[in-house]
Amino acid sequence: MDDNAVTELPPTLELLWGRRERPRRGPKPGLSLERIVAAAVAIADREGLAAVSMSRVAEEVGFTTMSLYRYVGSKDELLALMAEIAMGPPPERPPAEQGWRAGLAGWARALMAGYEQHPWFLQVPISGPPLGPVQLSWLESGLQILAPTRLEDYERVAVMQLLSGFVRNEAQLRVDLVRAATAAAAQEGGPPPTYGQMLRLLVDARRYPELFRITAAGSFDDAGGYSQEESEFGLQRTLDGVAALVDSRERAAG
Secondary structure (H helix, E strand, O other), rough: OOOOOOOOHHHHHHHHHOOOOOOOOOOOOOOOHHHHHHHHHHHHHHHHHHOOHHHHHHHHHHHHHHHHHHHOOOOOHHHHHHHHHOOOOOOOOOOOHHHHHHHHHHHHHHHHHHHHHHHHHHOOOOOOOOHHHHHHHHHHHHHHHHOEEEEEEOHHHHHHHHHHHHHHHHHHHHHHHHHHHHHHHHHHHHOOHHHHHHHHHOOOOOHHHHHHHHHHHHOOOOOOOHHHHHHHHHHHHHHHHHHHHHHHHHHOOO
């Protein structure tokens, strides 16, 4: 028996898993944990994460701030609940005959879509590995997609860590570039120059020969910043690496 076995969940996890006793009656009819979290997500979607506070959410639902504390113990708990529900359930897995690669590609694109719908999610502090029921359902989905392969258990977990990290980094890059472009447009009173236009002012052929050639060819003239095609390219190259590992395990077994 493990003398160090954990017997109690932290308060936030008890709330995420519905194991904390909820108030039998709210201050007034109509207030619930679900309504509080939905209001907080709506505020973050409209105004950004910085706009979310217990008082602001209380105003949104039409109750006092103290009323909210009967359901949520702190703002940190509220953020954890928001992050838990924002992504929703993982996508349905494609038919098995399409293979693990199609499944992981769909998984990654669905995760990216969630970040794009709720960009504030990227600002929620990471307090540890996934432990909420919805977060674990995403991990479980990816592990099931990889189950038919000959990868070791730890390798399947590592693949999901790699893929989720790639998607999060891509989403953060997109959000940051859009924010920077929006700020530049507001400051300059019009569309900011493209990356290619700026490079033409800075890059010379002797010091940066490859950059000069690629810039002259117009490769950096996309005004939209980091494109969907570039993101998909990165996803496919990441999956190429996973495929190489899967194939090596198949050859070893064969």
